[in-house]
Amino acid sequence: xxxxxxxxxxxxxxxxxxxxxxxxxxxxxxxxxxxxxxxxxxxxxxxxxxxxxxxxxxxxxxxxxxxxxxxxxxxxxxxxxxxxxxxxxxxxxxxxxxxxxxxxxxxxxxxxxxxxxxxxxxxxxxxxxxxxxxxxxxxxxxxxxxxxxxxxxxxxxxxxxxxxxxxxxxxxxxxxxxxxxxxxxxxxxxxxxxxxxxxxxxxxxxxxxxxxxxxxxxxxxxxxxxxxxxxxxxxxxxxxxxxxxxxxxxxxxxxxxxxxxxxxxxxxxxxx
Amino acid sequence: xxxxxxxxxxxxxxxxxxxxxxxxxxxxxxxxxxxxxxxxxxxxxxxxxxxxxxxxxxxxxxxxxxxxxxxxxxxxxxxxxxxxxxxxxxxxxxxxxxxxxxxxxxxxxxxxxxxxxxxxxxxxxxxxxxxxxxxxxxxxxxxxxxxxxxxxxxxxxxxxxxxxxxxxxxxxxxxxxxxxxxxxxxxxxxxxxxxxxxxxxxxxxxxxxxxxxxxxxxxxxxxxxxxxxxxxxxxxxxxxxxxxxxxxxxxxxxxxxxxxxxxxxxxxxxxxxxxxxxxxxxxxxxxxxx
Numbered sequence: 001x002x003x004x005x006x007x008x009x010x011x012x013x014x015x016x017x018x019x020x021x022x023x024x025x026x027x028x029x030x031x032x033x034x035x036x037x038x039x040x041x042x043x044x045x046x047x048x049x050x051x052x053x054x055x056x057x058x059x060x061x062x063x064x065x066x067x068x069x070x071x072x073x074x075x076x077x078x079x080x081x082x083x084x085x086x087x088x089x090x091x092x093x094x095x096x097x098x099x100x101x102x103x104x105x106x107x108x109x110x111x112x113x114x115x116x117x118x119x120x121x122x123x124x125x126x127x128x129x130x131x132x133x134x135x136x137x138x139x140x141x142x143x144x145x146x147x148x149x150x151x152x153x154x155x156x157x158x159x160x161x162x163x164x165x166x167x168x169x170x171x172x173x174x175x176x177x178x179x180x181x182x183x184x185x186x187x188x189x190x191x192x193x194x195x196x197x198x199x200x201x202x203x204x205x206x207x208x209x210x211x212x213x214x215x216x217x218x219x220x221x222x223x224x225x226x227x228x229x230x231x232x233x234x235x236x237x238x239x240x241x242x243x244x245x246x247x248x249x250x251x252x253x254x255x256x257x258x259x260x261x262x263x264x265x266x267x268x269x270x271x272x
Numbered sequence: 273x274x275x276x277x278x279x280x281x282x283x284x285x286x287x288x289x290x291x292x293x294x295x296x297x298x299x300x301x302x303x304x305x306x307x308x309x310x311x312x313x314x315x316x317x318x319x320x321x322x323x324x325x326x327x328x329x330x331x332x333x334x335x336x337x338x339x340x341x342x343x344x345x346x347x348x349x350x351x352x353x354x355x356x357x358x359x360x361x362x363x364x365x366x367x368x369x370x371x372x373x374x375x376x377x378x379x380x381x382x383x384x385x386x387x388x389x390x391x392x393x394x395x396x397x398x399x400x401x402x403x404x405x406x407x408x409x410x411x412x413x414x415x416x417x418x419x420x421x422x423x424x425x426x427x428x429x430x431x432x433x434x435x436x437x438x439x440x441x442x443x444x445x446x447x448x449x450x451x452x453x454x455x456x457x458x459x460x461x462x463x464x465x466x467x468x469x470x471x472x473x474x475x476x477x478x479x480x481x482x483x484x485x486x487x488x489x490x491x492x493x494x495x496x497x498x499x500x501x502x503x504x505x506x507x508x509x510x511x512x513x514x515x516x517x518x519x520x521x522x523x524x525x526x527x528x529x530x531x532x533x534x535x536x537x538x539x540x541x542x543x544x545x546x547x548x549x550x551x552x553x554x555x556x557x558x559x560x561x562x
Binding site: 163 | 407412413430500513514515519527529530533
């Protein structure tokens, strides 16, 4: 019995080695999937072919910028605006690493500074501001009354990680309110935080006012006075390695124009 | 084809399976002396493709900061959580995966093709989508999660249990498919012989089948462990991201990328180093055993 097993298991050892290599490779792919989801579209490379530009913008700008992009294209025939939305910090890293893009709209001066400090962007301009709001599942089923509920250990709370702008703003708000928050999760970006509320997995979260509006029917917002102490300004800048600086500048100008500002105001953004 | 008489060492020991295929692995391998270029070149490309990114990580990592980053509370906490959850996940995967593979490998199983397609779902599903899918079933508002939460006040998301669930979900197919492959390749006649000698099915499985497919199970477990250790998308979606409870190494790396890409490189090297070390150690043991 033993001797008959030898040849078969010899082959299997090779299989084990192959399997181990394959497993590591596959798991590495799985790990990489998420950051790549926010990577800039490869279509940016064809920007010289016409008026195509790629705009990297903070996740909280998704709805407003998608609309502005459509309006801009309609007003400037022949132009094509491609967006890549994501965490401002991730986008900033991608730009510093040489991502082919033309405009960067960040959710905080700090993330924009990463890019300007690396010499990758022209002088930024503040174009809107945003305040935090408490987001609760539709109808507030867990009876959240205010910011003090965030210090209650028994509640399920989602916040943004302090490394990303919405998390940095939350830290500031809690410092002003003298509350020690007891979060259950520190999410990577504001949309991920909001998703936890929308699916009723948490009782409450701190997100931007604009996100509550964008979420529509799935969440309700609760304003709180301390939010005024952590108003977040959004800077926008054209990028140094833009292949189409004229269209990039035109897009930035359009965002700053009354038409662009009107779309942003409708989404809940305030003047900078 | 070599005649049986030219293989005196084998012909006596294995009269039943006296074939060229059986003799191949015991001969001094003739292919070791000259590897055909047609195979050597693509093999070298494959190896380079796998190894070069690792080399890049090691070269670019800011080793001057290594002491601070790698001994920092965040890194060690995340590494510990990763190793514990991945190991627990593999144990669960083994307990439920091997029986499933055995079922799949049964001859004349009805609907086997459909079943196999279902099992590969987590392989083709983007992990983030897997996380969302887990939410819909096991989240606090999920199909099973809601009654559980109503009854006990317990919900999986944001606990280490959710990390394990996410890992089991993505790692299970790797084990099932490799064990099924091993079962199909193994010689059913030993099981049949044991059964005709009066062994009950459970005894046949335990005493004959399991030892036969040991290496297949080991390979599947390694695959599953590696996949669980690298799990990112389903974890960050379903389990959340909190230091100590759900922030595994891949999540720690991703978050570090936000503010300090250098430390993200160091953390990646640490994760890779530990996993390669564990796999090498395990392999050593298998070589000795089989």
